[in-house]
Amino acid sequence: MSSTRPQRLLLASIHDVSPRFEAEVDRLVDLLAPHVGKRLAMLVVPNHWGDAPIVPGSAFAARLRDWAEQGVEMFLHGFTHRDDARYSGAGDRLKAGFMTAGEGEFLGLSQSEAEARIARGRDLVEDVIGRPIDGFVAPAWLYGPGAREALSRSAIPLAEDHMRVWSPASGAELAWGPVITWASRTRMRLLSSLIAAAALRHAPLNVLRIGVHPPDVRHPALLRSIGRTFTAARRHRRPARYGDLLS
Numbered sequence: 001m002s003s004t005r006p007q008r009l010l011l012a013s014i015h016d017v018s019p020r021f022e023a024e025v026d027r028l029v030d031l032l033a034p035h036v037g038k039r040l041a042m043l044v045v046p047n048h049w050g051d052a053p054i055v056p057g058s059a060f061a062a063r064l065r066d067w068a069e070q071g072v073e074m075f076l077h078g079f080t081h082r083d084d085a086r087y088s089g090a091g092d093r094l095k096a097g098f099m100t101a102g103e104g105e106f107l108g109l110s111q112s113e114a115e116a117r118i119a120r121g122r123d124l125v126e127d128v129i130g131r132p133i134d135g136f137v138a139p140a141w142l143y144g145p146g147a148r149e150a151l152s153r154s155a156i157p158l159a160e161d162h163m164r165v166w167s168p169a170s171g172a173e174l175a176w177g178p179v180i181t182w183a184s185r186t187r188m189r190l191l192s193s194l195i196a197a198a199a200l201r202h203a204p205l206n207v208l209r210i211g212v213h214p215p216d217v218r219h220p221a222l223l224r225s226i227g228r229t230f231t232a233a234r235r236h237r238r239p240a241r242y243g244d245l246l247s
């Protein structure tokens with residue numbers, strides 16, 4: 001290898017950062033630290049499922065600010081994370097209650113509702129961290145047309161879905177390639193995510209994204225796979241920030 005820094009990048013993110021998952025987020029920060037230090041993005045949910053609000057002035061808010069000051073990038077990650085928009089109109093909240101598997105909060109939103117949630121979430125997170133957010137990621141990486149339109153008007157510098165990172169303002173694609181992530185809701189999903197991670201960590205992508213979630217910490221096989229994936233990725237990549245894609 002040459003003495004210059006590797007050109008290929010590694011971008012790490014922790015999803016679903018919320019007071020609900022504080023212990024899990026701590027474990028994930030510790031897990032990633034040997035590989036990327038604080039070069040990671042946190043995807044922050046202002047009020048997870050509508051009952052885990054981030055309260056300005058709270059201990060959790062102070063921790064978020066602390067992480068931001070240590071260089072962690074802060075992304076807005078929906079508002080409640082839960083897809084209840086399409087069921088709220090006809091007083092069908094009860095029905096929505098039976099369908100909580102849907103985590104794609106921004107999939108069915110109108111442009112005005114998406115704009116309102118982005119504005120509210122952004123105000124809250126920026127108030128807490130004391131600086132502008134670095135980007136937006138829709139829950140489950142699912143964007144409906146309303147969400148995409150709202151985002152393009154928002155002046156938020158970066159967004160990502162499962163396959164790419166782009167600039168909402170210009171539409172320019174900044175990185176391409178599937179993000180490596182793990183699923184644990186069923187044994188079959190867990191096994192297939194282990195197989196996908198083992199293959200994708202060697203993919204010759206310019207930018208490799210790895211995203212971890214709070215439930216990951218409950219599964220030892222999954223934690224081993226995360227460790228191996230970062231170790232393999234670090235051999236030929238340098239940990240970077242999403243913001244580096246803009247320079």
Ligand SMILES: [Zn+2]
Nearest residue numbers: 015016139140
């Ligand atoms: Zn999420």
